[in-house]
Every structure is written in structure tokens, then in C-alpha cells.
Amino acid sequence: MSDSGWNTIESDAGVFTELIETLGVKAVQLDELLTLDPTSLSALAPLYGVIFLFKWTQSAASQTTDGGVYVPEVEHEIFFARQKIQNACATQAILSVLMNREEIKLGSALDEFKSFTTGFDGELRGETISNSDLIRSTHNSFSRPTPFVDESIAPRTATDDDDLYHFIAYVPISGTLYELDGLQPAPISHGPCTDDEFPEKVVEVLYRRIARYDASEVRFNLLAVCADRRELWSNIGDFERLERENEKRAEWRRENILRRENFVGLIAEMLKYVVDDVVEKGGDTAFEGIIDQAKEKSAQRYLQSKT
CATH class of the missing domain: 1.10.1220 (Arc Repressor Mutant)
Structure with missing residues (x-):
């Protein structure tokens, strides 16, 4: 895979929230989960999906579906894209959630992108994402300046000793829990799953994936893709939580501004x-x-x- 033109961005809820807002998505945010349990996920309802970050290793990747089965994405009307750009896996995983939830307001740019790629297979969708100037430039706008990077160093073959991380999406779509991983040949179905059942069932799948690793491995991260909490607290009149959410957004904004600076x-x-x-x-x-x-x-x- 070539990663020409795509920069590494930090795994951070504030980064990803501002990124999707810049693309035009309305009333959606990402939140980091500090514990892996159904109760924590249920508290973020309405919940659209989750993004799981883990250390990629050849040994862990040798087991593929964690009990699920591959399904043809076109037949099941799933937006699925193969990963063509290494540094784009976070943005691609987020798109996998956004594009598969009809209630999300994508905005004109992503609506047009989704319409354009309707009927494409995973390979062609992956190529289309990698060639999208809008998605690439928005993604790159959140990368840190790297003045000391040696551009002459060629990419190495990944080994288990390399610190390589990968993002995948889990989404309930039309009553089924799907794993959408751009390194896989197709979406993976993990069986029947309603929105209400999603927190419990996705945690079960995640524990099976974590079990691939040694007990000493703790480098995992889970991000929830959920409705904008500011709108929720405002609608129910919980102004104390609304104030805390506004403070969190202000801190996200400050941190994102600092990330773009070269000091x-x-x-x-x-x-x-x-x-x-x-x-x-x-x-x-x-x-x-x-x-x-x-x-x-x-x-x-x-x-x-x-x-």
C-alpha cells in the first residue's frame, strides 16, 4: 500500500470530531471510552458505532474473523472500502460508521461521495477514498508538523516489533452487527444485533479480539461514534452537563490549534x-x-x- 500524500494523525476524540465536522457532518461526535463494558457504551446513546484501535501484529492478524463470517458488501448494501492508504485507516474507519447510518446528516460533500460510490465494490471504494482531494486534505489538516522526518527512509516490512496501529469499525446495520476492516476482503457479520443490543454484543466481539494478544498487551483504544452531547443535554435541560461539554469542546479546539503549530x-x-x-x-x-x-x-x- 502506498501512503503518498496522506499524513499520520493522532488518535484523539477531539481531532476526529473536528475532522468530521470539517467534512460537513452534523450533530455527531466521538468520545473515548475508558472502560470496556456495555454500561459505558449504553450511556452514550444514541450510539452509531465504535472505532477500535489496536497494535497490529502478524501473529494476531493470522486469526481473522473472531467467530464472524464474511458477507458480500454490495448484496447487503453495506458501505465497505478496502484500505489502500496506510495512514488513512482512522479516517476510513470513521467513514465506515458514518456512511452506514442513514440517520446521520453527512452534509453535501459526503452525501455526494456516498451517492457517487453506490454500487462500487470494496476495492473501488478504497481507491475512491484514496483519490479524494477533500477527504485527504481534511485528514492532513490535523497532522502534526514533522520537521525532522527523513524522507529518504523507505517503508519497511512490518514485524511484530514495529509500533503499527490499525483502526476498524463495528456498526449495527439493518439488524446485524458488522465488523468493517479495510484490511479484510469483505465485511464480517457477527450475527443479529439491534441498536439496543449493540453495546453488549460488540463488547463480546472485542473481548474475543483482545484475547488474541498476550495478557501483557494493553495498547487498545475504543472510540464511540455518537450523537452530539451538547444537543442532547440542551434538549433535556441539563445545563450543568452542557456547560461541561462546552468546556470540553473549547479544550479540544485549543489542542487542535496547537497540534497544527511548529514550535x-x-x-x-x-x-x-x-x-x-x-x-x-x-x-x-x-x-x-x-x-x-x-x-x-x-x-x-x-x-x-x-x-
Whole structure:
């Protein structure tokens, strides 16, 4: 797979929420789950699907369906796309949820994309995603600046020692729980599943997948694709939760702005200033004093922010 033109983006609920909003999706957000249990998922209803992040290994990938069965996506009217771009798997997994839930308001751009790819098989849909200027540019707008990347290093064959991570989607579609993984040849059905049953049944499937790994492996992450909590709390008049949600969104926005900035120049200038100041004031002793002063000022600012 070629990943030319697609950058790595951070696995973060705030990143993915702003990404889909930039694409035009309305009233949908992603939330990170801290525990893997049906109750936590049920609390996020209405819940459209989940995105599962895990460390990819050859040994774990050798077992494929976790008890499910492959189904033809066109016959079952499922939006499924094979993964053609390595760095796009997160965005592709999110699209797998969005495109398969009719109640989601995709916006004009994604509505047009979905209509255009109707009837395509997984291979052609994967190629269409990889060639979409809109999806690629939106995806790349959330990548961190990487001024020290060596472009001459060729991709290596992945081994279990490499830190490679993969995203897949689990979605209830027309009464069936589907696993949508772009590295698989087709969607995987995990049996009958209503929206109400989804939290319990998807957790069972996820535990079977986690069981492929050694007990020491803990690098998993689960993101819920759910309705915008701000609208929910506003509609029921829960203004305390609404305020907390607005604060969380403001923090997401701040973090996303900072992610786009390249602070290498600023850090270099600060280091030059510190080194010059240390030399002028007497070496290591002065350096320790500067650190102590910085710690004291940081502590004061923290205390002031809490008052």
C-alpha cells in the first residue's frame, strides 16, 4: 500500500470530531471510552458505532474473523472500502460508521461521495477514498508538523516489533452487527444485533479480539461514534452537563490549534537564550537556579488558574 500524500494523525476524540465536522457532518461526535463494558457504551446513546484501535501484529492478524463470517458488501448494501492508504485507516474507519447510518446528516460533500460510490465494490471504494482531494486534505489538516522526518527512509516490512496501529469499525446495520476492516476482503457479520443490543454484543466481539494478544498487551483504544452531547443535554435541560461539554469542546479546539503549530523555531530560540544566560551568570549553578525559578512561576500560575 502506498501512503503518498496522506499524513499520520493522532488518535484523539477531539481531532476526529473536528475532522468530521470539517467534512460537513452534523450533530455527531466521538468520545473515548475508558472502560470496556456495555454500561459505558449504553450511556452514550444514541450510539452509531465504535472505532477500535489496536497494535497490529502478524501473529494476531493470522486469526481473522473472531467467530464472524464474511458477507458480500454490495448484496447487503453495506458501505465497505478496502484500505489502500496506510495512514488513512482512522479516517476510513470513521467513514465506515458514518456512511452506514442513514440517520446521520453527512452534509453535501459526503452525501455526494456516498451517492457517487453506490454500487462500487470494496476495492473501488478504497481507491475512491484514496483519490479524494477533500477527504485527504481534511485528514492532513490535523497532522502534526514533522520537521525532522527523513524522507529518504523507505517503508519497511512490518514485524511484530514495529509500533503499527490499525483502526476498524463495528456498526449495527439493518439488524446485524458488522465488523468493517479495510484490511479484510469483505465485511464480517457477527450475527443479529439491534441498536439496543449493540453495546453488549460488540463488547463480546472485542473481548474475543483482545484475547488474541498476550495478557501483557494493553495498547487498545475504543472510540464511540455518537450523537452530539451538547444537543442532547440542551434538549433535556441539563445545563450543568452542557456547560461541561462546552468546556470540553473549547479544550479540544485549543489542542487542535496547537497540534497544527511548529514550535521548533521557538524552542530553539528559547534554548539559545537560556544557554547564553547560563554562561553569563556562571554555568551549572545558574542553570539550576533558572530551573527552580521556572518551576516556582509555573506553580504560581497553576494556583492562580484554580482561584
